[in-house]
Amino acid sequence: MEAKSSQMVGKTKDNNKVGVIKTWLRKHRLIFTGATRHPFTLSIRDGTVDFKSFKKWLGQDYIFVRAFVPFVASVLVKASKESDDTSDIEVILSGMASLNDEIAWFKKEASRFGVSLTSVVPQKANVDYCSFLEKLMSLEVEYPVAMTAFWAIEAVYQESFAHCLEEGSETPEELKETCQRWGNEGFGKYCQSLQNIANRCLEKAPDNLVSKAEVVFLHVLEHEVEFWNMSRLEA
Numbered sequence: 235m236e237a238k239s240s241q242m243v244g245k246t247k248d249n250n251k252v253g254v255i256k257t258w259l260r261k262h263r264l265i266f267t268g269a270t271r272h273p274f275t276l277s278i279r280d281g282t283v284d285f286k287s288f289k290k291w292l293g294q295d296y297i298f299v300r301a302f303v304p305f306v307a308s309v310l311v312k313a314s315k316e317s318d319d320t321s322d323i324e325v326i327l328s329g330m331a332s333l334n335d336e337i338a339w340f341k342k343e344a345s346r347f348g349v350s351l352t353s354v355v356p357q358k359a360n361v362d363y364c365s366f367l368e369k370l371m372s373l374e375v376e377y378p379v380a381m382t383a384f385w386a387i388e389a390v391y392q393e394s395f396a397h398c399l400e401e402g403s404e405t406p407e408e409l410k411e412t413c414q415r416w417g418n419e420g421f422g423k424y425c426q427s428l429q430n431i432a433n434r435c436l437e438k439a440p441d442n443l444v445s446k447a448e449v450v451f452l453h454v455l456e457h458e459v460e461f462w463n464m465s466r467l468e469a
């Protein structure tokens with residue numbers, strides 16, 4: 235009896251070490267892969283991408299990123315009220331700083347590709363994703379839940395674009411800068427910091443919050459897939 239129960243304790247400890255997010259990534263591997271190995275980003279990686287698709291994505295993503303800024307600000311506010319670790323604020327703040335660079339980069343990139351950012355009409359998938367963000371900004375949404383969404387949103391881009399830079403990829407020269415933006419090592423480390431924060435929060439959170447965060451994580455993945463799908467060119 236005693237041996238058995240200590241074995242179970244050992245197992246629980248192991249799961250805790252692995253972390254809530256790692257457990258989700260295993261459990262939802264296929265959905266995660268659907269978002270991070272989408273035909274659009276795979277076409278960038280293998281060099282077959284249609285530049286019209288890329289331009290469409292660029293214009294839509296600029297709109298998304300503008301909406302993402304107040305969402306990240308709302309996570310910062312939650313962290314300042316609910317976090318027990320002051321370094322969370324610094325990580326989130328560094329994310330906001332990189333969004334500042336990102337907006338400038340979108341403007342530069344759009345002009346390089348001849349995309350007029352002022353005339354981009356947000357598509358349904360984008361509007362839906364932005365209203366999902368809007369709901370997560372509510373003061374009623376708890377810090378661990380919002381932090382999970384924040385991590386997942388950044389992680390999908392990091393994994394997707396890092397894959398376009400791996401050995402064997404044939405990403406066109408003109409698109410390498412885009413892939414670098416989210417696929418670089420620094421961005422990878424930043425995503426890991428976000429994951430660590432989310433994990434720490436989730437480990438202390440009650441079960442109902444962890445379930446809520448898991449649902450939000452899955453919704454992020456669905457929105458990301460829909461977002462990539464937008465780059466498809468309709469006849």
Ligand SMILES: Cc1ncc(CO)c(N)n1
Nearest residue numbers: 295298299387388391461
């Ligand atoms: C749709 C989307 N998801 C994630 C990111 C990463 O910031 C982005 N720029 N756009």
